[in-house]
Amino acid sequence: MTAFVSLSGVTKTFRGRAGDVTALSDVDLTVTAGEFVTLIGPSGCGKSTLLRVVADLTAPTAGTVTVNGKTARQARLDQDYGIAFQQAGLMDWRTVVRNVELPLELRGWDRRRRRERALELLELVGLPDFAGARPAELSGGMQQRVAIARALATGPKLLLMDEPFGALDEMTRERLQAELARIARESGATVVFVTHSIPEAVYLSDRVVVMSPRPGRVAAVVAVALGERTDDTREAPEFFAKVTEVREALRGRAPVERR
Amino acid sequence: MTGVAAEPAAVTVVEGGPPPVHRGRSALGRAGWFVASVLVVCVLWEAYKVVGSPDGGSLFGARVLPRADDASMPHVWEVLRRFGRPESAATDSSSVAVAVLEAVWFTFRVAMAGLVLGVLVGIGLGMLMDRFALAERGLLPYVVLSQTVPLVALAPLVVGWGGRVHIGSMTWRPWMSVAVIAAYLAFFPVAVGVLRGLRSPSAHSVELMRSFSASWWQTFRRLRLPASVPYLIPALRLAAASAVVGAIVAEISTGIRGGIGRLVIEYSREATSDPAKVWTAFLGAALLGLVVAGLVALLDAGLARYRPAS
Numbered sequence: 001m002t003a004f005v006s007l008s009g010v011t012k013t014f015r016g017r018a019g020d021v022t023a024l025s026d027v028d029l030t031v032t033a034g035e036f037v038t039l040i041g042p043s044g045c046g047k048s049t050l051l052r053v054v055a056d057l058t059a060p061t062a063g064t065v066t067v068n069g070k071t072a073r074q075a076r077l078d079q080d081y082g083i084a085f086q087q088a089g090l091m092d093w094r095t096v097v098r099n100v101e102l103p104l105e106l107r108g109w110d111r112r113r114r115r116e117r118a119l120e121l122l123e124l125v126g127l128p129d130f131a132g133a134r135p136a137e138l139s140g141g142m143q144q145r146v147a148i149a150r151a152l153a154t155g156p157k158l159l160l161m162d163e164p165f166g167a168l169d170e171m172t173r174e175r176l177q178a179e180l181a182r183i184a185r186e187s188g189a190t191v192v193f194v195t196h197s198i199p200e201a202v203y204l205s206d207r208v209v210v211m212s213p214r215p216g217r218v219a220a221v222v223a224v225a226l227g228e229r230t231d232d233t234r235e236a237p238e239f240f241a242k243v244t245e246v247r248e249a250l251r252g253r254a255p256v257e258r259r
Numbered sequence: 260m261t262g263v264a265a266e267p268a269a270v271t272v273v274e275g276g277p278p279p280v281h282r283g284r285s286a287l288g289r290a291g292w293f294v295a296s297v298l299v300v301c302v303l304w305e306a307y308k309v310v311g312s313p314d315g316g317s318l319f320g321a322r323v324l325p326r327a328d329d330a331s332m333p334h335v336w337e338v339l340r341r342f343g344r345p346e347s348a349a350t351d352s353s354s355v356a357v358a359v360l361e362a363v364w365f366t367f368r369v370a371m372a373g374l375v376l377g378v379l380v381g382i383g384l385g386m387l388m389d390r391f392a393l394a395e396r397g398l399l400p401y402v403v404l405s406q407t408v409p410l411v412a413l414a415p416l417v418v419g420w421g422g423r424v425h426i427g428s429m430t431w432r433p434w435m436s437v438a439v440i441a442a443y444l445a446f447f448p449v450a451v452g453v454l455r456g457l458r459s460p461s462a463h464s465v466e467l468m469r470s471f472s473a474s475w476w477q478t479f480r481r482l483r484l485p486a487s488v489p490y491l492i493p494a495l496r497l498a499a500a501s502a503v504v505g506a507i508v509a510e511i512s513t514g515i516r517g518g519i520g521r522l523v524i525e526y527s528r529e530a531t532s533d534p535a536k537v538w539t540a541f542l543g544a545a546l547l548g549l550v551v552a553g554l555v556a557l558l559d560a561g562l563a564r565y566r567p568a569s
């Protein structure tokens with residue numbers, strides 16, 4: 001197994017009026033190719049910052065980040081990753097399909113090829129009939145599917161997701177989780193996922209990285225081996241066992257191995 | 260000067276525009292409402308003439324109500340009839356309607372030249388201030404300050420400078436001074452609107468573009484510019500109205516012939532002997548405002564898809 005993302009000694013300090021705030025303190029983390037890793041922890045534990053460091057949207061104060069064997073910056077310039085945020089962030093003035101085409105357009109794909117690819121992706125996220133719709137006509141869940149399709153547009157080997165389902169209702173959320181698990185499996189992409197939700201983390205991940213705040217650091221790593229995810233996974237005893245394990249780790253009394 | 264003062268008001272009638280609720284209403288329906296509102300103004304005008312005192316109303320020695328006599332407030336039909344009669348006693352004189360329309364056309368072109376120049380300068384300044392924090396800190400106070408300089412003080416200066424400008428074989432024409440003054444008023448709302456608009460995209464949208472490794476120009480064209488349209492349209496409405504006011508005031512204070520501003524001055528000199536005549540010039544100025552406002556409304560309709568969904 002090769003490391004796709006590796007962070008070592010990553011520290012991030014924000015300068016604030018009330019003094020410096022350490023968002024991340026000496027974080028080491030390795031994500032192997034094809035792995036689904038979730039970062040979980042209370043607000044302020046630096047999980048989003050960690051994701052943004054990997055995405056080169058913010059630079060670490062200290063430490064090194066390697067993505068796909070390159071620096072994080074080079075990986076961003078090569079568009080080695082696709083990213084989705086809690087807000088779908090679709091452009092209101094573009095149709096759904098044109099939103100998905102955006103990264104391809106920026107890469108200079110010709111009109112016909114990118115339209116073809118975008119329609120393929122809309123099919124993948126279950127929205128083939130909404131290509132010509134405006135984002136405002138879509139529900140929150142549908143908008144988030146479009147955002148995922150857009151993140152997948154260039155066929156990245158790494159998918160970064162910052163609470164993409166955070167604003168959705170529970171039913172929509174579970175449906176999209178199942179679809180994301182399927183998409184990740186089919187595409188073989190490496191995924192780094194940030195969430196607040198323990199069941200979401202356990203359902204989706206191969207490994208759950210539990211973080212603790214002030215300063216943000218990795219408190220525990222819980223390996224989850226539940227095989228292929230189905231609707232029954234959520235009701236399996238092993239699933240609940242893992243949920244409990246993550247919850248305990250979050251509370252700080254962790255009888256789990258430290259990585 | 261009354262014509263100038265009446266100008267923004269005439270623009271506002273249309274500029275206020277239909278509120279969102281009315282958006283679905285047909286163009287025909289809106290035209291109907293406009294005609295109705297004009298009729299109401301005419302009826303109020305005539306009604307005041309019936310009840311108002313010929314000497315106007317005074318409060319503590321200051322006149323607060325206009326004189327209602329025929330010399331100050333000619334009948335609506337007198338004004339309309341005046342359009343059809345010759346402009347002067349000269350035998351080859353054209354009708355007032357032709358003279359007013361010619362003047363409106365002249366000022367329209369000058370105001371448009373000023374508007375285009377002002378919009379270009381405004382967009383340029385807005386982009387500059389958006390890109391460089393230093394430019395914003397250094398320029399914005401002057402941009403704001405520029406609008407506090409009285410136009411009547413500025414106009415003769417611009418004409419004076421213009422006389423000394425020679426760019427190649429092009430000589431400076433007086434109408435260019437008027438256009439520059441119109442632009443001077445028009446650029447301000449555009450600069451401020453563009454600055455706000457370019458900054459309107461959320462941090463997430465900007466980061467998304469960054470994650471696509473989009474260049475500054477790509478981010479500008481595909482995100483910042485379209486996102487600023489909802490800010491640009493109101494700015495354009497203000498700029499268009501300002502350009503018209505600027506052109507008319509500049510014509511008056513620089514004494515340039517051919518425009519509606521000049522016509523207001525010329526006709527008002529005959530106000531005692533021919534009271535209806537000056538009102539034809541006022542209506543011409545109002546027409547100019549309506550046409551310019553209409554053009555901005557057309558542009559707004561053309562850019563409808565950039566409006567935030569309600």
